[in-house]
Amino acid sequence: MTSAFWIILKRDLLLALRRRSEIFTVLFFFVVVISLFPLGVGTEEAVLKKIAPGVVWIAALLASTLALDRLFSADYEDGTLEKIVLAPSFLSISVLAKILAHWLLTGLPLVLISPLVGLFYHLPINTILVMMLVLLIGTPVLSMLGAIAAALTLGLRGGGVLVSLLVLPLYIPVLVYGAGAISTSMMQGVSIEPYILLLLAFSLLAMVFSPWVTAVALKISIE
Amino acid sequence: MTSAFWIILKRDLLLALRRRSEIFTVLFFFVVVISLFPLGVGTEEAVLKKIAPGVVWIAALLASTLALDRLFSADYEDGTLEKIVLAPSFLSISVLAKILAHWLLTGLPLVLISPLVGLFYHLPINTILVMMLVLLIGTPVLSMLGAIAAALTLGLRGGGVLVSLLVLPLYIPVLVYGAGAISTSMMQGVSIEPYILLLLAFSLLAMVFSPWVTAVALKISIE
Amino acid sequence: MKINWFKYSAPMSFYPLAGKLIPLFWIAAIVCIAGGLYWGFFKTADVLNDQKQYYRIIYVHVASAWMAMWLYAVMVFWAMLGLIFNTRLSYMLASATAITGTVMTVIALATGAIWGKTSWGTYWDWDPKLTSFLILLFVYIGYIALQSAIDDKRRSDKASALLALVGLALVPIIYYAVNCPDPTECASLHQESSLKRVESNILIGMLVTTLGFWMYSFATTLMRARIIILERERSTTWVSKLAEITNSERKH
Amino acid sequence: MSLVVNNLQCIRGEKELFSGLSFVLTNKQLMRIEGQNGTGKTTLLRTLCGLSQADDGEVLWHNLTIKKQDEVFRNELFYLGHHNAIKADLSALENLQINTALAGASYSEEQLLQALEDIGLFGSEYKSSAQLSQGQKRRVALAGLLLTNAKLWILDEPFVALDGFAVKKLQDVIASHVENDGTVILTTHQEVPLTQGKILTINLDQSNNKPNRSDND
Amino acid sequence: MSLVVNNLQCIRGEKELFSGLSFVLTNKQLMRIEGQNGTGKTTLLRTLCGLSQADDGEVLWHNLTIKKQDEVFRNELFYLGHHNAIKADLSALENLQINTALAGASYSEEQLLQALEDIGLFGSEYKSSAQLSQGQKRRVALAGLLLTNAKLWILDEPFVALDGFAVKKLQDVIASHVENDGTVILTTHQEVPLTQGKILTINLDQSNNKPNRSDND
Amino acid sequence: MSEFFSMGGFGVFIWSAMGVAMILMILEVFSLIMKRRVLIKQIKRNNRLNQRQRKNQA
């Protein structure tokens, strides 16, 4: 049962290693979005600090969406997805493996590179740590909700844009509280705990439901 | 000779019309991205005005890039591209038709809907007009440079992401000057002419070289 | 008289039934909207002094805003019914509802924006309620875009129904997030507070117009459902025997 | 062990592909599904696997509908569709290893290499699959047949793109599977002499009359 | 009018697929390229079209290498590869119309419909191609053969996925093209009785000795 | 009368709000009617084609 999980996880990571460029692209895109704003907005420290939380999160949302399109469609086109569906193990577990791989390849790198944002936007150390923590909790939600949309749009023409259209509005709560936590951490004497708890709750909720919903969506899509 | 141009242009537009929703999808994707920023960054009018130029260009870039992946790969996968390469007409002319179709379907709609950004970000009328002009000049460059990258990454795994990696650095000048023109138009007494001229120069340069380079890249990729 | 619901869940029997109901809903819609607006424009002059004349936008604004939200619930209801019982009619009604819901959302946004220009001096502001409505529009559009991107009807029915369900789970969370960006305190919802402030005289006009909009939604939804049925069942014998298909054929 | 199909009906678009299709298939039997292009062979096979939903009727495996007994059934099923389920970025060996592992069995590297050699891929085991020819890719997919323990094989046009040697090899593999108490369902347009076991044939052309076919016969 | 191949060599990866390949093909001739999976048939056909570059040697059409005379050569060439060049979103008719137009010729709607009917797609002309079966898609691609004026046909496994009727039809079309001064080069693994015209055969297996083949024969 | 239409200077806004609502609703209904017409015409044509086909075959 769990073995399908490991097989798929290992395979997806192996495939990504074969084309290391993919990971770098997501990272690079993130950095470009991040660095474009100081160019446009100017370098006033106050303004930069103000927009940093939002910009970081939006860059993360968009970067995560970029790779989403291929999450299932590569497997769909070459017939591997049928193999996965017909494998003698729960589809939702295989799906979880794919989601985890997606997060490891697009979410985690963002968490690791996010201190760069702190540098660009003159953020205090404490805020940078909060930012990393919040990204760590929040980005899995992006992968998990994204998987649902990716499964629904499987094999459709113009899938890439459609998937983003479906998924971006759903990301809003993560965006609001993720950015909220970072902004709050820059204020004196306000606790960020409520934000973190909310994000954790989203994350757990998504983890429980999304593999299952994605599996149902996949079955509908390959029929 | 030119007939291949019209056949391909007409076909690509026909394909898009079959899915009229696809054009709207790109438009709405643009609008969604635009409206995410106030949610993340906060809704102070001064801040919004500051980030508007960057936001517009990032949204345009993304919309253009997301559809880029399919520019040639759809034709490649179903074998149509071989037909196009073997057609008795210059490949670069066929390529130009495809680029034009891509721009008509992803660039032009953005130009037309961009006043909405003005509304959302409280921009003055004058800035809105500048924004439209700049998008009109700049988005073709996105399509043209994008075509080169799309041709180079044809049929590669993770093509969608890889295409962005190749193309992002090339887009940066357009982004910087495009956003710069819009910011400048909000200042008093500074002329935006230099920005416009630079963008025009990029545009012309791209128009001359990109179909030709793309054609070469295509021939290499399908071999 | 006992209605056999199961019988009417077949497109074949639903089609003529809907055909009979549509005119009734049209009459009700026109009467209610006209009546509500008449009341609103001619019977409330004393309530609205010159400074607040713009208040009359409320009749269409609130009616469409309420219908926009209500129709989303209706759409999800049909989608859920479809997923549970796998009845084709439910899916058809779900997709028929979605478009009217989108139209209502657009009307609410447009009239709201116009109102905003009169009272705040700007067409758009990132007020929580306006933002939630914009997001509602995106959700509707996502549903429609997904549906029209899929050719296979069975797949598009099920996939979009699933999307609607996911939306149902997430829309309250999104609404909460937009309204309470700071989890320790929520922005005041202007809906409740404002409803209390509304004069009962205006309230009557508002409610009657809303009822009219609702009837309008019934009518358009049924019309669209009939079109969808015709489209999907075009090759069946019952369709080819319909009066509207056979009648003018003799002329040719 | 038997596959029972009861009164199966499939509708695609507005067209009824087949209806009232019933048959029983036990071990040591091979069924060949015939029919012109577009009569619904692929649709039927996918329905038998549970990848598509039938509009009416049911498919039973061990007297239980396949919807109810996912695990057991899928453990005993080997399906090969029009696509090869080959990742271009992985080598033939890696592809075979992952596909067999997904199907629930793990084999030693020797076994995998032996299977690849048997199917005629000696020398290409470590090559990136993107560099394999069409027929070679198909062979990688078919190598799974040499290893699997599945009882029920459902093969959609397995002979496509294969050369004479590989066709012969595949015939032998199918024959020995049928002899070893296996069950095979396949479609093929190519005339291939099949096993000496019991062969059933279903012709979808006959099951109902489609207007757009009448001009072909 | 003739196709002259001089001393052609193709290397893929580290493997030499063929070398020193020379032949002359004039009108009223059909050439069948044989070889096991992965011997380089597809590679050879693509090289003859100019889609791939040869590592050595040259291909002449009307005594001019194909690199130098793009337009003329491509006007007289009809190539059909493994893929069908069919857009899923367009109907069979639209696909045929666009593909013929791209090849430089335009036909009336009647002609196009007639070609589709001849190849056995009557009733599916206006269907979205996504809904066609594998064999039906192949037929749409082959319908172009009924219309084209090209002299040189290069067909890579044209019989794949076709049913008996379509195979027969295609054989006839090829035969009549050869009779009408045409030239055909094709590969096929299926045993198909080909035309009564002059048939040449090249077997790529023999042209050089590949280690991974030796165990197959 | 013009008093009524100007609505204390807010006439433009009020009437354009009403107008937008009405136009969108009328457009929706209009598109529904047109769709139905086109569809019925299509079905009729199809049926006629089918009938002719059946006759030819008989």
Ligand code: HEM
């Ligand atoms: C959730 C849906 C909505 C409901 C139920 C709703 C309801 C109302 C009500 C009852 C009022 C009257 C308030 C008062 O008595 O002052 C009102 C005012 C207003 N609404 Fe909405 N509305 C909704 C959505 C929107 C949207 C989407 C917009 C803009 C695009 C909008 C813009 C306005 C404006 C500008 C006012 C005037 C506010 C003022 O004068 O203080 N509303 N709305």
Ligand SMILES: Nc1ncnc2c1ncn2[C@@H]1O[C@H](COP(=O)(O)OP(=O)(O)OP(=O)(O)O)[C@@H](O)[C@H]1O
């Ligand atoms: N990029 C590449 N690098 C290395 N080897 C390659 C590359 N592309 C193709 N090959 C090898 O070239 C050989 C010829 O492939 P080709 O597709 O021409 O074979 P084929 O004769 O058409 O086979 P089939 O009958 O299976 O279609 C194969 O053995 C393949 O492994």
Ligand SMILES: Nc1ncnc2c1ncn2[C@@H]1O[C@H](COP(=O)(O)OP(=O)(O)OP(=O)(O)O)[C@@H](O)[C@H]1O
């Ligand atoms: N989504 C769909 N909508 C309408 N018709 C469809 C759809 N999918 C498939 N069809 C039709 O169903 C029929 C059966 O297709 P299928 O792929 O099962 O045929 P097949 O017997 O496998 O043919 P082939 O021998 O060509 O592989 C075809 O006529 C096709 O046009």
Ligand SMILES: [Mg+2]
């Ligand atoms: Mg098939």
Ligand SMILES: [Mg+2]
């Ligand atoms: Mg080949």
